[in-house]
Amino acid sequence: MMTMAAGLASRTYKAVLPDFVYEHFGDALWAGMIYFGIRMVCIRWGRARAVWISVLFSWCVEFSQMLQFPWLIELRSTLWGALLLGRGFLCMDLIRYLIGIGCVYLIDRFFLSKIMRL
Numbered sequence: 001m002m003t004m005a006a007g008l009a010s011r012t013y014k015a016v017l018p019d020f021v022y023e024h025f026g027d028a029l030w031a032g033m034i035y036f037g038i039r040m041v042c043i044r045w046g047r048a049r050a051v052w053i054s055v056l057f058s059w060c061v062e063f064s065q066m067l068q069f070p071w072l073i074e075l076r077s078t079l080w081g082a083l084l085l086g087r088g089f090l091c092m093d094l095i096r097y098l099i100g101i102g103c104v105y106l107i108d109r110f111f112l113s114k115i116m117r118l
Helices: 001-011 018-043 047-063 070-077 081-084 091-117
Strands: none
Touching: 001 018, 018 047, 018 091, 047 081, 047 091, 070 081
8 A cells, every 4th residue: 555655646746756756666666566466465476476477467568558449548548547557658667667576575575574474
């Protein structure tokens, strides 16, 4: 929930955030949310599997933005469609997804796993 809130805030409060944060953090946090969602739903999966599935899923969503079917364009024009599916393909987004998933993996690996043991 915190990841989603931070991602939405990075888009909503762009006027008060540095350009770098506005441009990059939303996509990285979106991908991090996907990782956390997979870890939450598929509890028995290891972290490495969750990373690969998260990368595959987020990249498939990004590449799907190249598809220009009328019904898909209409879906992406809605708020929820844009949040879930994006609007246009950018190679930079693929890198942002990798960085976001990598960062939350490290948080999961080194911080959350220690908290869960307490």
